[in-house]
Amino acid sequence: MGKVYFHIAGKPDRVLGRVEKDGRxxxxxxxFDEYVGWVDLDKGRIYRKRxxxxxxxxxxxxxxxKIYRQVPLARDEYLGEVNERGFxxxxxxxxxxxxxxxxxDPESIVHTAAAYxxxxxxxxxxxxxxxxxxxxxxxxxxxxxxxx
Numbered sequence: 001m002g003k004v005y006f007h008i009a010g011k012p013d014r015v016l017g018r019v020e021k022d023g024r025x026x027x028x029x030x031x032f033d034e035y036v037g038w039v040d041l042d043k044g045r046i047y048r049k050r051x052x053x054x055x056x057x058x059x060x061x062x063x064x065x066k067i068y069r070q071v072p073l074a075r076d077e078y079l080g081e082v083n084e085r086g087f088x089x090x091x092x093x094x095x096x097x098x099x100x101x102x103x104x105d106p107e108s109i110v111h112t113a114a115a116y117x118x119x120x121x122x123x124x125x126x127x128x129x130x131x132x133x134x135x136x137x138x139x140x141x142x143x144x145x146x147x148x
Contacts, residue, residue, distance in 0.1 A: 002086065004115040006101040006123055016119040019103060019111045025118045039114035046117045060113035067113050069121070079121070082112040088120055100124070 001020055005013040017027040023041050026033040037048040037057070044060035058069040058076070065083055068076035080090040086103035100120050103112045 002103045002105045004103050004119050006120060007099055019115050021107050025114050027119060037118045039110055041110050044110050046114050058117045060110055065109055067116055082109055082116055084109050086112050088112060088116045
């Protein structure tokens with residue numbers, strides 16, 4: 001079992017979940033962890049849990065560690081790569097890839113790919129919270145001496 005950490009610059013890394021030896025992936029939650037999906041350890045295909053048949057979301061190229069997200073009716077999207085030490089990188093066109101996080105004590109490169117697609121990618125896809133405007137700040141104080 002390996003824990004997945006998401007890198008946050010200047011702060012302690014955030015624990016996202018864990019990957020079991022059999023390829024099952026769990027998101028870290030208070031109380032019981034949430035089962036989110038699994039990976040086919042022989043083929044490198046990754047599936048998200050859902051009601052009914054599990055959804056195929058992407059795969060790992062076993063020869064070079066590149067990760068692809070499944071896109072319906074189109075070519076799969078290249079996201080980044082992982083290595084046998086558990087490090088995950090996001091692809092940046094015309095630049096150096098960004099370090100995203102690590103799977104501590106990975107069983108194989110396939111386990112790291114499952115962590116990337118099922119735990120790290122949803123964090124990257126989250127929209128940052130927009131500041132809530134306070135309507136009270138927009139109102140200027142009324143001067144009681146001034147009329148009209």
